[in-house]
Amino acid sequence: MSHQMTTLDAENALYRQTPWHRLGTVGPIDWEEARGVFDWCEVERTPILIHHRGLNEVLEGRQVLKMVNYPYAHAEVSDRYQIVQHRFMIDDLTGILLDTGLVETIESVGTYDNGAVGYVSLKFKDGIEIPGWSHVESIFNIGNGHDKSVPLIATQSAYAVVCANTFKWNILDKDAVFRFRKIGQPQEMMQEAVEELCAGYERNVEYRKTIERMANQEFVDQEWDELVVQLIGPKPEDTAFNPWDHPLWIAGKRSQGYQNKLTRWQNTRRDLNHRFRRDEDIIDIRETKWGALMAVQAWEQKDKSQKGIKSQDQRTQKHQAAVMFGKLPMTEKAAKILVAN
Numbered sequence: 001m002s003h004q005m006t007t008l009d010a011e012n013a014l015y016r017q018t019p020w021h022r023l024g025t026v027g028p029i030d031w032e033e034a035r036g037v038f039d040w041c042e043v044e045r046t047p048i049l050i051h052h053r054g055l056n057e058v059l060e061g062r063q064v065l066k067m068v069n070y071p072y073a074h075a076e077v078s079d080r081y082q083i084v085q086h087r088f089m090i091d092d093l094t095g096i097l098l099d100t101g102l103v104e105t106i107e108s109v110g111t112y113d114n115g116a117v118g119y120v121s122l123k124f125k126d127g128i129e130i131p132g133w134s135h136v137e138s139i140f141n142i143g144n145g146h147d148k149s150v151p152l153i154a155t156q157s158a159y160a161v162v163c164a165n166t167f168k169w170n171i172l173d174k175d176a177v178f179r180f181r182k183i184g185q186p187q188e189m190m191q192e193a194v195e196e197l198c199a200g201y202e203r204n205v206e207y208r209k210t211i212e213r214m215a216n217q218e219f220v221d222q223e224w225d226e227l228v229v230q231l232i233g234p235k236p237e238d239t240a241f242n243p244w245d246h247p248l249w250i251a252g253k254r255s256q257g258y259q260n261k262l263t264r265w266q267n268t269r270r271d272l273n274h275r276f277r278r279d280e281d282i283i284d285i286r287e288t289k290w291g292a293l294m295a296v297q298a299w300e301q302k303d304k305s306q307k308g309i310k311s312q313d314q315r316t317q318k319h320q321a322a323v324m325f326g327k328l329p330m331t332e333k334a335a336k337i338l339v340a341n
Contacts, residue, residue: 016107
């Protein structure tokens with residue numbers, strides 16, 4: 001999935017602050033205005049016709065999910081698939097959250113890939129202040145996909161204003177992410193999930209304590225080096241292979257394979273070290289556990305996920321997609337290590 005933002009996506013998107021791609025409409029967003037963002041990209045089922053023995057016949061049990069107002073098709077679905085229109089995120093879920101009084105602002109409402117993926121980002125009240133560094137916001141992201149690559153999803157995350165880094169709350173609390181397939185009654189389940197998340201909003205007190213504790217815990221270079229080894233393993237060795245015991249062509253092939261593995265390890269360590277020691281976004285928290293975690297997360301979102309992408313626009317889009325819908329296994333592993341010690 002490209003997560004490409006098309007002209008139609010840009011024309012209909014709303015952002016409270018100027019976004020990374022500098023598209024869309026920027027300014028305060030109210031609920032009534034947000035309700036209209038997804039009108040253009042509603043979808044419907046369309047029968048699939050197959051040509052069989054000179055006749056066009058309807059394929060039983062399968063349909064195409066296509067847009068109502070534009071000539072775009074997103075996915076082939078079964079009879080069991082439940083259509084969840086993007087506007088459900090505004091009309092129902094955002095309404096629930098606004099009614100709690102916990103939401104301060106609607107941060108963004110928009111789509112990717114010609115309306116295939118929709119998202120809503122809401123800022124909760126009571127962010128976290130890290131002295132000398134940043135104000136960490138508490139953001140609630142809701143996502144929905146018509147192309148079957150993104151489920152109906154809700155994620156609570158933190159947004160670090162100084163570097164556009166998003167630290168997913170599910171790294172510290174696995175219950176803070178909800179994903180539902182479009183089979184059964186995902187809308188009812190998602191409403192229950194949002195209500196449960198709001199009811200447990202006081203968990204932010206614990207999150208705040210955890211982050212503030214990590215931001216005040218010293219983390220020196222030696223500890224960082226040890227963390228990197230825990231994350232990517234020790235330097236690869238080739239001691240188990242004796243080239244004199246094998247034909248020359250096998251030895252050469254094995255040697256090249258080892259060299260490739262060693263190069264990947266060295267490059268990963270170099271990039272991680274650069275984030276921890278030289279990234280200007282974490283300069284004021286560099287020698288802390290929180291700084292170490294932000295360095296790993298920045299590497300995973302900005303370096304690893306964008307490897308091989310030369311276009312700055314595509315790199316930025318890839319980063320935004322990783323923020324909204326990506327998984328961060330290395331960051332999660334680092335968080336568990338840092339929080340436990």
